[in-house]
Amino acid sequence: MMYMVLAGALFGIGLSGLFSARHPLRKVLSLNVLSASVFLLLVAVARQSEPLDAVPHAIVLTGIVVTVSTTAVALALLVRLPIRGRQDAAGRPKERP
Amino acid sequence: MTLGEWAAVALVVLPLLAAIGAFVVPRAALALALVAVVIVLAAAGVLVFQVLSVGPWRQTLGGWPAPLGIAWHADGLSGAMLLLTAGVATCAGAYRAAEPGAAGNMLVAQRFFWPLWLFLVAGLNALFLSADLFNIYVAQELMGLSAVALIALAVGTPALAAAWSYLLATLLGSSLYLLGVSLLYGRYGVLDIGLLTDVFEADLASVLAAVVMTLGLLLKAAVFPLHFWLPAAHGKAPTAVSAVLSAVVVAAPFYLAVRLWLGPFAELLGQGGATLLGLLGVAAILWGGLQALLQRRLKMLIAYSTVSQFGFGMLVFPLAVDADSSQLAWTGAVLLVLAHGLAKAALFWRRAACC
Amino acid sequence: MGAVTIWPAAVFDGLLALALLWLAWQATHGAGLFRSVVSFIVFGLLMALAWVRLEAPDIALAEAAIGAGVTGALLLSALGRLEYSDDRGASAPREWWLWVPAGLAVLGLLAVVAWQLPTPGLGEHVDSALARSGVDNPVTAVLLNFRAFDTLLEVGVLLLAAIVLWSFGAVARPLVPAVPSPALPALGRLLFPVFVLLSVYLLWRGSHAPGGAFQAGAVLGAGGILMLLSGRARGCPARFLGVAFYRWVWLVWWPWRPGRPLWGSVSLPILSLGQPRRSCCLS
Structure with missing residues (x-):
């Protein structure tokens, strides 16, 4: 089943993105790609079984809500995080209150 | 409902309800939290007493038995963890309530501390009670998110950075864990740990699932090469939080690893898994101990000692391979934790009191 | 004949897979943060197509609303608060000669394993218990009945996320819409009733067909975001959607809901925009 292989490849992309990315926002994107790939694997598994299996569908729905919650928290933390090397127009490192 | 069932329901639902209550009515937060956590302590005691007198306890939720529904399971291991959680949480709550300055100036932190802390307790209890792999994933997220927020409550940029790296580590750990769960589901079509133990075979898919799940859990438990996030997170958090983080939150994924390797993955222990995990443990003991010696701040020293101590915990895997000593090894691991x-x-707490 | 009917589907799947791979690569490794975020949003939309191909319409609905919609809005609002000029994309990791072969080996292993999964599944169990569950849609039955405890904890996670966002406090730099459009407020006012209607329909539909409170909540949440964004442009018509109101409605409703995080998914995106009520009224 092609979608299972696709899930594996997406997992690899997400993982490499997580480790190579400099910007924290990109790390959040990578984590989202990672979880999307796991969900894809689950649903591809459900597609293969006979009769069609609803449990992975429900699990993935729950997982999507959990992921969006964690993404929201991660983004909220991210915008409060000082980013190393960031400078303002005058070239001084910026202070965050 | 029997007393044990009431106790189990109280363990999970009460902290959730109390968290909502504490959030809506901040003035009553302290009282609500302390009452809830004392009841949770009593419920954990009841459950442990039941396990000791009757034996392992199991309950299907909603009347749907295992392959379809979710089950709660309590045995000596989870009972001990529940009791530890409730005990440490009670002490941490009392410490926080008595902390000088906690009532006054830090209004925001005060307002949000109790709901988050109750969510943490609820997530931990759900994790220790559940016998369902996916349910445990959701419980882990509940626990991880509240832990991240509690770390971030400490004032200042270092705490935010520590919370951020802990968040990344815990999310990556969860993804790896979930990947393993999906592989196991694709292979066997069950999510219940007990049922999985019956059908588990050591083939390629199962071994890969075991490897990724263990990696994810070790990352969350900060076992040696994956410990990078721990010292900052535990060193920078508010003191009451640091205590709970080191005592229970790190122990939870370790508990899960033990639960899995004791149950479904037991077959893999003899095939090199035990040696590998044991070697990681030895490295953790040495590295954590060395780093702890080099620290100048007491809080960081304590944090690095956590890395070292969980290395000792990892030694349970090679010790448990031998059938004669395995019971003794598991008991030892529980006592160590x-x-x-x-x-x-x-x-x-002592550090905070003296300096 | 059989081969002729199968080919278009296989070609479509292949193109979809390639597009997903490329977008995922753009999102994680491409140059420019804005481009990455947009790639990720398109990635979410194409994932919805993939769910349709995998016969999971419930997830497709949820992914389109949540994965692309709400997550996209969250990402863009976070991006609006960052100065993203400093990002030139991820450079290749220095130890690439170590990482690339190792990654390919793991990938190959994963692919082989996934290919050989026997996938027994629980379909028969679900089907046999469906009659006793009280609904016709198997996914709803699993979510609200068989695995309702998962759903309870999930609502807990949503609620927790909302409280966590709140606990971080207001951001120093509020969101500044890049292009204040005069048409947006009118559009928001016009469309909000449609969003409400659509979400009620999805809620009702969920008992017997793909849909349900989850997707309904997502649609309502998207409508709320639109109102909020449009409200920012001219005064404060979004005030009746304000946080205080929602918190109370949500907390009163939450325990009585059969289990799906309807109000939770509404409140989360609104909360995550920082402190909308305050910043809105200051502007």
């Missing part, structure tokens, strides 16, 4: 939890929590 309990003793470490109590000692580490006490150390954090």
